Amino acid sequence: MTTRSAGPAAGGEQSLLVLGASGDLTARLLLPGLGGLLAAVPDQELLLLGSGMDDWDEARWRKRVEDSFSSVSATGPQVTATVAGTRYLQADVTEAEDLRRLIGACRGQIVIFFALPPAVTARACQALTGIELPAGTRLVLEKPFGTDTAGAERLNQLLATLVPEEQIHRIDHFLGKSTVLNILGLRFANRLFEPMLNAEHVAGVDIVFDESLALEGRAGYYDSAGALIDMVQSHLLQVLALLTMDAPPTIDAREVRDRKAQVLRATRLWDEDARTCTRRARYTAGEIAGRRLPAYADEAGVDPGRGTETLAEVVLAVDTWRWAGVPFRLRSGKAMSATRKEAVITFKQPARVPDGLTGYDRPDRLRIGFGPDRLAVDLNINGPGDPFVIDPVTLDADFGPGELPAYGEVLRGVLDDDPLLSVRGDTAEHCWRIVAPVLSAWRDGTVPLLEYPAGSAGPEGSLLPPD
Numbered sequence: 441m442t443t444r445s446a447g448p449a450a451g452g453e454q455s456l457l458v459l460g461a462s463g464d465l466t467a468r469l470l471l472p473g474l475g476g477l478l479a480a481v482p483d484q485e486l487l488l489l490g491s492g493m494d495d496w497d498e499a500r501w502r503k504r505v506e507d508s509f510s511s512v513s514a515t516g517p518q519v520t521a522t523v524a525g526t527r528y529l530q531a532d533v534t535e536a537e538d539l540r541r542l543i544g545a546c547r548g549q550i551v552i553f554f555a556l557p558p559a560v561t562a563r564a565c566q567a568l569t570g571i572e573l574p575a576g577t578r579l580v581l582e583k584p585f586g587t588d589t590a591g592a593e594r595l596n597q598l599l600a601t602l603v604p605e606e607q608i609h610r611i612d613h614f615l616g617k618s619t620v621l622n623i624l625g626l627r628f629a630n631r632l633f634e635p636m637l638n639a640e641h642v643a644g645v646d647i648v649f650d651e652s653l654a655l656e657g658r659a660g661y662y663d664s665a666g667a668l669i670d671m672v673q674s675h676l677l678q679v680l681a682l683l684t685m686d687a688p689p690t691i692d693a694r695e696v697r698d699r700k701a702q703v704l705r706a707t708r709l710w711d712e713d714a715r716t717c718t719r720r721a722r723y724t725a726g727e728i729a730g731r732r733l734p735a736y737a738d739e740a741g742v743d744p745g746r747g748t749e750t751l752a753e754v755v756l757a758v759d760t761w762r763w764a765g766v767p768f769r770l771r772s773g774k775a776m777s778a779t780r781k782e783a784v785i786t787f788k789q790p791a792r793v794p795d796g797l798t799g800y801d802r803p804d805r806l807r808i809g810f811g812p813d814r815l816a817v818d819l820n821i822n823g824p825g826d827p828f829v830i831d832p833v834t835l836d837a838d839f840g841p842g843e844l845p846a847y848g849e850v851l852r853g854v855l856d857d858d859p860l861l862s863v864r865g866d867t868a869e870h871c872w873r874i875v876a877p878v879l880s881a882w883r884d885g886t887v888p889l890l891e892y893p894a895g896s897a898g899p900e901g902s903l904l905p906p907d
Contacts, residue, residue: 453486456474474508482516488522498527555582617853634687649671650776652895667773697864727894749882769903813840
């Protein structure tokens with residue numbers, strides 16, 4: 441299949457064209473990440489162009505950029521220059537003529553960032569087929585990539601007519617470079633852990649992203665997605681891939697992405713029955729940190745008839761030699777009693793604890809925290825007091841923050857043309873394939889929609905073991 445763009449363009453200046461510039465994503469994540477990057481990399485020449493349907497003047501857009509940069513205390517000559525030179529162009533990004541005008545306003549190498557809902561992104565990409573894109577143009581897409589397996593395949597086929605795969609960045613800000621390298625460094629630079637990470641020693645793996653935040657005004661996107669698509673299908677499956685992939689010979693984007701794709705090809709629903717290995721629920725009215733919250737069904741912009749879940753749990757199997765037989769439990773919930781963002785590897789019980797030692801009741805666990813990134817090891821030792829009593833102890837370490845915020849890391853990869861943090865097309869399709877039977881069972885009502893009060897630990901009967 442031929443493409444309409446190939447090969448990098450010469451020159452140091454780049455243009456970042458943000459489609460959907462007036463939306464929440466741009467202000468909340470994209471622009472603060474860009475500000476952090478520009479402050480850390482002062483020689484980055486960048487023309488920032490924003491575009492959207494809203495009738496904004498350049499003063500309003502420039503104020504948004506300034507406020508977002510200030511929110512991360514971004515300062516420096518390149519920050520100042522980018523704010524001074526930024527422009528806003530009103531456009532319908534699903535129309536080829538409007539897109540041609542936007543691209544014509546760019547200088548140097550072009551990066552087009554689709555800060556848009558998936559359906560609008562697909563229509564914008566379709567409109568781009570009528571335009572000869574400048575050589576080296578990069579396309580940056582936000583998750584979810586498509587709306588189902590067939591949709592992801594169609595989108596990938598469409599993108600392939602525009603630019604080569606290596607110029608397509610399907611980004612996952614949940615996995616900034618620091619987090620990715622922390623996981624790979626922990627696994628492959630430590631003789632202590634890696635020999636233990638297999639079915640012989642591991643009883644189960646839990647990947648959890650629980651947050652005390654509720655809907656927070658995001659009904660326009662979230663009510664059509666839900667927890668399974670928003671978090672499990674994208675972010676948590678990427679974490680699973682990093683935890684289960686075989687060691688790459690180098691930290692090269694192709695090597696890492698090949699190995700991630702390999703394990704995702706081998707990943708499936710635990711017993712092929714969504715009724716027994718998945719669970720969904722949504723929050724009812726409750727209280728979090730003294731703040732009263734309405735039920736999800738009563739939130740502004742929510743259609744109660746959709747039955748959108750705010751908590752999703754699935755149990756998966758990874759059918760490789762290393763991991764066959766180990767359950768991987770993935771969960772994400774909103775409006776929970778506490779924020780918990782971590783992967784927990786629970787080891788099997790020792791073959792036998794000698795008679796005379798008492799108190800042992802918790803298996804050893806390796807815990808990898810995300811945001812902030814941290815490492816903890818739960819062990820059992822002879823504690824203070826009676827030396828015949830085994831006590832639990834936790835050894836922990838903080839990885840410390842990365843040089844850049846997660847979105848800054850993602851943008852640096854895009855501007856440097858390094859796809860390490862980007863999701864490859866085949867991987868995006870595998871992630872949809874894995875959750876397809878779950879989506880089907882949930883949509884036809886095979887798995888009931890449970891409820892839990894906001895500010896609780898979720899509905900009773902979790903598929904995860906007690907923390």
